[in-house]
Amino acid sequence: xxxxxxxxxxxxxxxxxxVRSYRSDWSPTxxxxxxxxxxxxxxxxxxxxxxxxWFALDEEWGSVFPEDRDRIRAYVARLVAARAVGAx
Numbered sequence: 274x275x276x277x278x279x280x281x282x283x284x285x286x287x288x289x290x291x292v293r294s295y296r297s298d299w300s301p302t303x304x305x306x307x308x309x310x311x312x313x314x315x316x317x318x319x320x321x322x323x324x325x326x327w328f329a330l331d332e333e334w335g336s337v338f339p340e341d342r343d344r345i346r347a348y349v350a351r352l353v354a355a356r357a358v359g360a361x
Contacts, residue, residue, distance in 0.1 A: 277325045278318030283307040288348050293338065308348065 274280060288308040294301045319325035328334050330346050 276319055276323075279309070279311060279315055281309040281311055281315075283309050289341075289344060295337075308352070310352075 284307060287305045289304075289306040291304045291306075292301045293304065313327055317325040317327070330349060334342065336342065
């Protein structure tokens with residue numbers, strides 16, 4: 274909700290777990306990231322000065338943590354594969 278303004282039900286299992294420092298003068302932080310499945314028409318409203326937007330999975334985007342891009346793509350591929358198996 275903090276990043277997107279969306280009030281949604283999160284998937285049960287964390288999408289990612291990491292330990293990273295967001296600034297060189299901060300101690301590392303344990304981060305748990307959760308996912309939710311929502312429509313592209315869901316209205317986004319982020320924090321002041323940090324407007325959220327949707328990105329296509331094949332689109333490049335800038336990030337302080339560029340390795341996250343491949344992790345997100347791999348996670349979505351696993352969700353799609355699991356959904357396809359469950360549909361049969």
